[in-house]
Amino acid sequence: MSIQNLNTFDPFADASKGADDDVQDGLVHIRIQQRNGRKTLTTVQGLSSDYDLKKIVRACKKEFACNGTVIEHPEYGEVLQLQGDQRENICQWLTKAGLAKPDQLKVHGF
Amino acid sequence: MAEDDAIFDPSLKKKKKKKKTAFDIEAALAEGGNDAQDAAPEPDTAKEDEQDDANVDIDLDFTKKKKKKKKPFTAEDLDAVAGEGKDEGNEGGNQDEGALDDNFDLEVDFSKTKKKKKKKNLGDLIAEADEKHEDKENVDENSAVWMTSDRDYTYDELLKRAFEIMRDKNPDMAAGKKQKFVMRPPQVVRIGTKKSSFANFTEICKMLHRQPKHLLDFLLAELGTSGSVDGNSQLIIKGRFQQKQIENVLRRYIKEYVTCHTCRSPDTILQKDTRLFFLQCETCGSRCSVASIKSGFQAVTSKRAAIRAKTA
Numbered sequence: 001m002s003i004q005n006l007n008t009f010d011p012f013a014d015a016s017k018g019a020d021d022d023v024q025d026g027l028v029h030i031r032i033q034q035r036n037g038r039k040t041l042t043t044v045q046g047l048s049s050d051y052d053l054k055k056i057v058r059a060c061k062k063e064f065a066c067n068g069t070v071i072e073h074p075e076y077g078e079v080l081q082l083q084g085d086q087r088e089n090i091c092q093w094l095t096k097a098g099l100a101k102p103d104q105l106k107v108h109g110f
Numbered sequence: 111m112a113e114d115d116a117i118f119d120p121s122l123k124k125k126k127k128k129k130k131t132a133f134d135i136e137a138a139l140a141e142g143g144n145d146a147q148d149a150a151p152e153p154d155t156a157k158e159d160e161q162d163d164a165n166v167d168i169d170l171d172f173t174k175k176k177k178k179k180k181k182p183f184t185a186e187d188l189d190a191v192a193g194e195g196k197d198e199g200n201e202g203g204n205q206d207e208g209a210l211d212d213n214f215d216l217e218v219d220f221s222k223t224k225k226k227k228k229k230k231n232l233g234d235l236i237a238e239a240d241e242k243h244e245d246k247e248n249v250d251e252n253s254a255v256w257m258t259s260d261r262d263y264t265y266d267e268l269l270k271r272a273f274e275i276m277r278d279k280n281p282d283m284a285a286g287k288k289q290k291f292v293m294r295p296p297q298v299v300r301i302g303t304k305k306s307s308f309a310n311f312t313e314i315c316k317m318l319h320r321q322p323k324h325l326l327d328f329l330l331a332e333l334g335t336s337g338s339v340d341g342n343s344q345l346i347i348k349g350r351f352q353q354k355q356i357e358n359v360l361r362r363y364i365k366e367y368v369t370c371h372t373c374r375s376p377d378t379i380l381q382k383d384t385r386l387f388f389l390q391c392e393t394c395g396s397r398c399s400v401a402s403i404k405s406g407f408q409a410v411t412s413k414r415a416a417i418r419a420k421t422a
């Protein structure tokens with residue numbers, strides 16, 4: 001029989017996991033990138049993995065009349081990618097759909 | 111685009127006279143003393159604008175044309191305007207005296223026209239001073255009306271009086287006046303079709319007292335692109351960017367990494383402690399951590415075939 005009290009317990013064991021939180025800081029990062037010419041790309045990183053991103057992208061494509069895809073990234077998880085500058089649209093849509101609170105959204109870019 | 115090019119021509123740097131905008135923190139620091147007095151009584155439209163923005167912490171305004179009197183000259187700037195004539199030189203001198211004052215002006219105003227300042231000579235300054243004086247008297251009269259008469263004071267009168275006393279006693283109180291922080295605008299020109307140059311990048315880093323690398327990291331992360339500082343200390347960014355876009359990003363940088371989060375003073379130091387950056391305020395002594403710069407997810411934007419060719 002093992003004595004519970006003598007078990008070694010590292011109180012900081014889960015602190016090392018905090019490094020991951022660096023990536024998922026609870027914010028939804030909405031970024032824009034330039035492609036060739038006037039074309040741009042909007043990426044949405046940090047949406048909760050509880051959501052079905054595929055369904056979200058399907059809805060967004062229809063709503064904003066643009067193409068889009070879900071990209072699986074080893075570090076950042078599933079990232080939504082939409083064609084064009086959809087930053088305004090996606091912010092409004094996410095808030096309206098209740099998927100993210102306005103203060104969770106962090107819009108980057110110019 | 112041709113028009114843009116004309117405006118954002120980096121050669122403007124040389125022709126100071128035509129440069130439509132000014133200036134920097136130093137100058138901002140040098141102000142204040144003068145502004146402190148006129149802060150209260152001035153039914154200016156510009157003033158109203160400012161009040162509209164009051165809930166936005168600082169009025170990081172790049173575009174508004176200010177009518178406000180301002181003399182953003184410092185010794186530093188004197189070199190720049192040396193060729194411009196005697197009267198300006200005088201003004202610069204005055205300003206230096208003002209620099210002793212530890213007030214500052216916190217509004218990032220990228221677009222203030224230099225013309226406005228040029229019009230100002232000593233005569234104007236005196237006239238202005240008189241004006242201010244009169245204003246002050248008026249206010250005093252207003253607030254003192256009930257003191258001499260039998261009638262009761264109104265709430266507004268008392269409130270006004272309280273604020274006046276507060277301002278009188280604490281001339282450098284942040285809440286008492288709108289602080290200004292004048293910035294020189296970024297000079298952005300296109301290079302060919304695919305790159306942009308941020309010509310006065312290094313200069314702006316100096317003004318903000320920040321490491322070029324820090325600002326560079328921020329800019330590139332925000333714009334989701336790559337770039338580097340070239341031999342002429344200008345920043346070459348991949349992609350097409352306009353001045354106002356860079357301004358937007360700079361504005362956000364200043365808000366997060368330059369001005370104190372507590373008192374809005376730009377007189378801050380950015381220190382790196384272990385993995386985090388801390389913003390230490392030299393005015394109020396507050397110290398708080400600031401967001402680290404992460405570029406996050408970057409989508410593939412170049413031609414995949416080209417990447418394959420490169421890696422293969």
Ligand SMILES: [Zn+2]
Nearest residue numbers: 370373391394
């Ligand atoms: Zn402070």
